[in-house]
Amino acid sequence: MHTQLTSHHEITMPVDVTKFDGKKAVIQKEEVCTEETATILINGTPIVSLAITPQYLKPFVCGHLICEGWIRSKDEISSISVNGMLIDVTIPGLDPQDKQVGTEVRSSGCPGRRGTWGEIEQAIPDGFLVSSNVIFAAGKKVNELATIWQKTGGTHCSVIMDSFGDVIATAEDMGRHSSVDKAVGLALQKGVDLSRALLACSGRLPADMVAKGIRAGIPIIVSHNAPFIHGIELARRVNVTLAGFVRPPRMNIYSAPQRIRFEE
Numbered sequence: 127m128h129t130q131l132t133s134h135h136e137i138t139m140p141v142d143v144t145k146f147d148g149k150k151a152v153i154q155k156e157e158v159c160t161e162e163t164a165t166i167l168i169n170g171t172p173i174v175s176l177a178i179t180p181q182y183l184k185p186f187v188c189g190h191l192i193c194e195g196w197i198r199s200k201d202e203i204s205s206i207s208v209n210g211m212l213i214d215v216t217i218p219g220l221d222p223q224d225k226q227v228g229t230e231v232r233s234s235g236c237p238g239r240r241g242t243w244g245e246i247e248q249a250i251p252d253g254f255l256v257s258s259n260v261i262f263a264a265g266k267k268v269n270e271l272a273t274i275w276q277k278t279g280g281t282h283c284s285v286i287m288d289s290f291g292d293v294i295a296t297a298e299d300m301g302r303h304s305s306v307d308k309a310v311g312l313a314l315q316k317g318v319d320l321s322r323a324l325l326a327c328s329g330r331l332p333a334d335m336v337a338k339g340i341r342a343g344i345p346i347i348v349s350h351n352a353p354f355i356h357g358i359e360l361a362r363r364v365n366v367t368l369a370g371f372v373r374p375p376r377m378n379i380y381s382a383p384q385r386i387r388f389e390e
Contacts, residue, residue: 136160136180137159137160137179137180137181137274138157138158138159138160138274138277138278139157139158139160140155140156140157140158141155141156141157141158142154142155143155143156156278157277157278158278158280159179159274159278159280159281159300160179160180161177161178161179161180161300162177162178162179162180162211163175163176163177163178163211164176164177164178164180164183164186164211164212164213165211165212165213166187166190166191166213166215167212167213167214167215168191168196168215168216168217168220169215169216169217169220169221170214171221173196176301176304177300177301178299178300178301178304179274179281179298179299179300179304180211181297181298181299181308182297182308182311182312183208183211183213184206184208184213184311184315185297185308185310185311185312185314185315186213186297186299186304186307186308186311187206187213187215187307187311188200188203188206188310188311188314188315189306189307189308189309189310189311189312189314189342190304190307190311191203191215191217192310192311192314192341192342193306193307193310193337193338193339193341193342194338194341195341196217196220197217197220200311200314200315202217202220203215203216203217204216204217204218246337246340246341246360246363246364247363247364248364249363249364249365250321250340250343250345250364250365250366251365252365252382252384252385254289254321254322254345254346254385255289255385255386255387256289256324256346256385256386256387257386257387257388257389258377258386258387258388258389259291259389260287260289260290260291260324261324261346261348261369261372261377261386262372262374262375262377263287263291264285264287264291264324264326264348264372265326265348265349265350265372265373265374266374267285267287267293267296267326268283268284268285268326268327268328268350269283269328271283271285271293271296272298272328273298274298275298275328280300281298281299281300281305282298282299282300282301282302282305282327282328282329283296283297283298283305283327283328284296284297284298284302284305284306284308284309284325284326284327284328285309285325285326286309286310286312286313286318286320286323286324286325286326286344287323287324287326288322288323288324289322289324294313294316294318294323295309295310295312295313295316295318296309296312297309297312302327302328302329302330302335303334303335303338305327305328305329306325306327306335306338306339307338309325310338310342310344320342320343320344321343321344321345323344323345323346324344324345324346324347324348325339325342325344325346325347325348326348326349326372327347327348327349327351328349328350328351329349329351330349330351330352330353330354331347331349331351331352331353331354331357331368331370332353332354332356332357333354333356333357333359333360335347335357336353336357336360336361336366336368337360339366340360340361340364340366344366345365345366345367345382345385346366346367346369346385346386347361347366347367347368347369348367348368348369348370348372348377349369349370349372350370350371350372350373351370351371352370352371353368353370353380358380358381361380361381361382362380362381362382365381365382366381366382367379367381367382367383367384367385367386368380368381368382369386
């Protein structure tokens with residue numbers, strides 16, 4: 127029999143779990159992440175339905191549309207209306223039908239029809255410099271600020287920081303892609319210049335993840351996880367600094383190392 131655990135938009139829910147420690151089995155309450163299906167409409171036309179954690183929905187949709195290449199600036203959006211998990215965005219002058227895109231249905235970690243990255247060619251200029259200590263601090267913050275993950279083990283976390291190591295925005299979600307969308311949206315709400323920021327992620331860095339940071343104009347993308355070959359190729363093509371396995375005192379830098387000032 128299927129048991130309905132929640133019909134609301136809580137971020138986590140307590141669930142009875144039988145826990146076995148090798149000696150005995152006991153029933154305990156455990157916090158578990160919730161998930162909902164959000165549908166995004168542009169000017170009334172549905173473009174995507176995807177599973178996300180029901181938090182920061184307005185920042186999410188702003189970041190998602192930029193990171194997926196629908197728009198280049200949040201200023202293109204005239205209004206965002208949220209009704210439950212239905213998010214209607216008004217973008218004057220943009221007709222989704224011109225993109226020949228039907229409604230997508232995605233899982234939390236699946237790149238979609240707008241997730242292509244082969245068309246990204248414009249290089250991100252040099253000029254933004256951070257110390258290696260800031261990179262390591264960013265990797266540490268991904269774990270420290272992942273409060274939902276600490277309770278449930280069920281989310282990814284993305285953190286945006288400035289060159290001094292100060293946190294600009296942080297967001298968690300069931301999918302690593304959506305955690306980036308939310309963090310970007312939160313930063314844009316604050317009016318942050320993302321060309322002077324770095325993005326730290328908890329997840330792997332294939333090309334579609336790297337493309338999100340590039341479309342947002344972020345010059346440095348790091349993770350304590352692994353990149354993939356097309357993610358590296360894309361970062362090198364557009365002069366983005368990409369670092370993986372960021373675990374003090376080591377990191378692997380796959381492209382544009384000139385933005386990192388190495389310090390002991």
